[in-house]
Amino acid sequence: MTTATYSADVPANAGWFAKSEAWLDQRGKGAWIAAMVLGFVFFWPVGLALLAYMIWSKRMFGKSCRHSGPRTARRQAWSAMKPSGNSAFDAYKSDTLQRLQDEQDAFEAFLERLREAKDKTEFDQFMDDREKRSKELMETEDA
Structure with a gap:
């Protein structure tokens, strides 16, 4: 070779x-x-x-360990926030970032509602099972 x-x-x-x-x-x-x-x-x-x-x-x-982490993320976040010098692009960038932030907030609220609904469903099921067990226990004691 x-x-x-x-x-x-x-x-x-x-x-x-x-x-x-x-x-x-x-x-x-x-x-x-x-x-x-x-x-x-x-x-x-x-x-x-x-x-x-x-x-x-x-x-x-x-490379994945060397080039990622908090320093790189911080550097990328800072470069996304600093102005480019082009006012039209900066306005577009700030509008896009605001829209993305709003979408992220809405998604996180949606996930929170899902978690709450799941928790309520699980709790209701627990209470129903508990009630069934107590009824069955009462019936066996009466018999």
């Missing part, structure tokens, strides 16, 4: 380590973990070195 099949980012004159890294990156986190386990099995310092490299290079924690 040629190095071009491993990764387009690896230059042709790259060393074996860069080629191996690109090959493992192309196959995903599972390949890195398998390489680390095999390193521990055959010669434990190799496995330890791979583990240290995976942690240091942040390969242990995938």
Whole structure:
């Protein structure tokens, strides 16, 4: 196989380590973990070195962990609120955000009504079952 099949980012004159890294990156986190386990099995310092490299290079924690979270969400929320400089777009954006907020509030109110209705139904069923049990208990005591 040629190095071009491993990764387009690896230059042709790259060393074996860069080629191996690109090959493992192309196959995903599972390949890195398998390489680390095999390193521990055959010669434990190799496995330890791979583990240290995976942690240091942040390969242990995938892109989904690195690029999401409160900081990214906060940054996106801030960028959505700051003005763009175009008054027509800013007016459109504020109207759209207000409409979406209103829809979200209406949906949350709808969900709350559903929860209340479900709770009432469950409570009514409980009370009916309790009443049936007490009637059955009274009938068995009378007999």
